[in-house]
Amino acid sequence: MRKTWKMRMLLLLVLAALVLSACSPGGGKRKEINVTSDSLYVQKVENLPDDFIMGMDASCVPALEASGVKYYDFDGTEKDVYEILSDNGINYIRVRIWNDPFDANGNGYGGGNCDIENAIAIGKRATEYGMKLLVNFHYSDFWADPGKQMVPKAWKGMSTDEKAEAIYAYTKDCLQQLKKAGVDVGMVQIGNETNGALCGESSAALGGWKKIMQLISAGSKAVREVCPDALVAVHFANPENAESYASYGKNLDYYGVDYDVFASSYYPYWHGTLDNLAQVLDKIATTYNKKVMVAETSYAYTPNDTDFNGNTIGEGANVVKDYPMTVQGQANLVRDVIDTVANKTANGIGVFYWEGTWISVGTNSWEENSAKWEKYGSGWASSYAAGYDPNDAGKYYGGCAVDNQAFFDEKGHALESLKVFGLVHKGNAVENKADAVEDVNLICDINGEVFLPDLVNAVMLDNSKQQIAVQWEEVDIEALKAQGIGQYTIKGTAGGMEATCYLSLVYYNYLQNWSFEEGDAGWAATALKKFDQLYVEDKVTDSITGTKHYHFWGASANSVEFTLEQEVENLASDTYSYEISIMGGDCGETEIYAYIKVNGQIVATAETLVTVYNEWHTARIESFDYHEGDTLVVGIYVKCNGANAWGKIDDAKLNVVTE
Numbered sequence: 001m002r003k004t005w006k007m008r009m010l011l012l013l014v015l016a017a018l019v020l021s022a023c024s025p026g027g028g029k030r031k032e033i034n035v036t037s038d039s040l041y042v043q044k045v046e047n048l049p050d051d052f053i054m055g056m057d058a059s060c061v062p063a064l065e066a067s068g069v070k071y072y073d074f075d076g077t078e079k080d081v082y083e084i085l086s087d088n089g090i091n092y093i094r095v096r097i098w099n100d101p102f103d104a105n106g107n108g109y110g111g112g113n114c115d116i117e118n119a120i121a122i123g124k125r126a127t128e129y130g131m132k133l134l135v136n137f138h139y140s141d142f143w144a145d146p147g148k149q150m151v152p153k154a155w156k157g158m159s160t161d162e163k164a165e166a167i168y169a170y171t172k173d174c175l176q177q178l179k180k181a182g183v184d185v186g187m188v189q190i191g192n193e194t195n196g197a198l199c200g201e202s203s204a205a206l207g208g209w210k211k212i213m214q215l216i217s218a219g220s221k222a223v224r225e226v227c228p229d230a231l232v233a234v235h236f237a238n239p240e241n242a243e244s245y246a247s248y249g250k251n252l253d254y255y256g257v258d259y260d261v262f263a264s265s266y267y268p269y270w271h272g273t274l275d276n277l278a279q280v281l282d283k284i285a286t287t288y289n290k291k292v293m294v295a296e297t298s299y300a301y302t303p304n305d306t307d308f309n310g311n312t313i314g315e316g317a318n319v320v321k322d323y324p325m326t327v328q329g330q331a332n333l334v335r336d337v338i339d340t341v342a343n344k345t346a347n348g349i350g351v352f353y354w355e356g357t358w359i360s361v362g363t364n365s366w367e368e369n370s371a372k373w374e375k376y377g378s379g380w381a382s383s384y385a386a387g388y389d390p391n392d393a394g395k396y397y398g399g400c401a402v403d404n405q406a407f408f409d410e411k412g413h414a415l416e417s418l419k420v421f422g423l424v425h426k427g428n429a430v431e432n433k434a435d436a437v438e439d440v441n442l443i444c445d446i447n448g449e450v451f452l453p454d455l456v457n458a459v460m461l462d463n464s465k466q467q468i469a470v471q472w473e474e475v476d477i478e479a480l481k482a483q484g485i486g487q488y489t490i491k492g493t494a495g496g497m498e499a500t501c502y503l504s505l506v507y508y509n510y511l512q513n514w515s516f517e518e519g520d521a522g523w524a525a526t527a528l529k530k531f532d533q534l535y536v537e538d539k540v541t542d543s544i545t546g547t548k549h550y551h552f553w554g555a556s557a558n559s560v561e562f563t564l565e566q567e568v569e570n571l572a573s574d575t576y577s578y579e580i581s582i583m584g585g586d587c588g589e590t591e592i593y594a595y596i597k598v599n600g601q602i603v604a605t606a607e608t609l610v611t612v613y614n615e616w617h618t619a620r621i622e623s624f625d626y627h628e629g630d631t632l633v634v635g636i637y638v639k640c641n642g643a644n645a646w647g648k649i650d651d652a653k654l655n656v657v658t659e
């Protein structure tokens, strides 16, 4: 359902009345944005209200600046990054607040050391450049997300009633401080990604939802008293789970929580399709007559890491094939999220991008950066967080995992994609051309003919998919064949870009779908115990050939036991070899073997093992005789006693043994 003209007029009138007060909602009066681009394609988003919220979470900036980071406008001028954001159409800044992100000696936990002082400093700068502030209370001393919602140190041991009182008082105090500093608070978020937990309370416990809702209500009450004109937002993650979202909406309603905006995270590599997002948000909006928005989204402009700390998405990991990891791909994703919230759901008010200003603190070395992360809190976590968060930060503290998803390059120069926020109102047409070229994975019989393709798949600037001509470098196929079986890389050019063909020369393989590129076609997996994950995964970095492999994982000890097998049909009598490869970790004691079953009986096995990530082991049965008419099944048996046992299986081969 679309927002009606009448509703929009009403909203504008309300906004006009509120424009002068200290706390007010909406994107506010849109300042004259004068953004132009010769190279960025932006499809216009229809029906986009002038006050649509174009938000940016930029919570880490002060810590980054302390670490020496500088930001530059498109002409190379060093500028206040909040001014650059404002100039490009951002009208709202989001900032997270942790109660006390410091250890007993005053060392910051990292992630920007985002306390109330940090929020005030950012809020003042946002206000100076005409942007509103979304205050995002985590009600924790460090990161709160679906994985953890730890109670602040000072509130440990409190009853739910006492916590509610503490949240009320803390929220009130913080908002009063922001107000006093002249910050234009437009919206306040009560809790961050509160999927069934908040401030140490969990919905898994008896009466848990009631307690969580009591805490949210306490925060909301404080907002209404201090900033009566600001919007109250609640925030959840994992919209791909529609049932959970329905239950969040229901619980908020049942416990009478006073809120205005139901906000969702939307990370395209984890959170399902945009159509699904639209459906779940629309349902909340229309069932409960609430505003909805995306509170966090992001996408990579490059697969490369820029700060010596690995990233959450990168080459091969969680690639969303609809969008290449390019500056244009990043802009197209943002444009499509805006379109979804503006046009595909009722009452959509805006989109916030997450930490689009979080970039590398240096390009020299890990050691140099690490010293800054520790000293200024500019990495995701410092070692000082270990006392509060021993299991996550305590083990994995370090730098930034999203520097390749920022709108500034590793040296702080604004990327063209930042202009999407300013250009999306009117659209920006540029000549369409290829933006990214898909790699070619070619698997050929070493004794057969090899043809390199004339066309490759390309993603165009406008995000359409087209096939374009490719010119491969001169390559002597016979010489490659003489080198034997294996994978060979052939480079070429297509649409002015580099193209890559991965040519695998193999012995003729009698198995169907032997490297799982067609999903589980031909294969039957049988879980002999109830464990967590057993499926074909699409992740090039974890595959031997192609991009897919069979993946398994079991959280609890002794849970992983399964077979994966294929029945082979129409095979001629001959002598054959069979092999299959596996890698994995945390498996504990294992029993893993490849097997041949003839007429239902196992006639040959070959044992193997797993060691560590990316160390593949091949179980190989050197030879067995097959007679036409017998049924033949090839497979692998895997049993692990370790907790969190995981692994990957790839490249099953059934070849004739040549004399």
Ligand code: CA
Binding pocket: 305, 306, 307, 308, 309, 310, 311, 399, 400, 401, 402, 403, 404
């Ligand atoms: Ca990184």
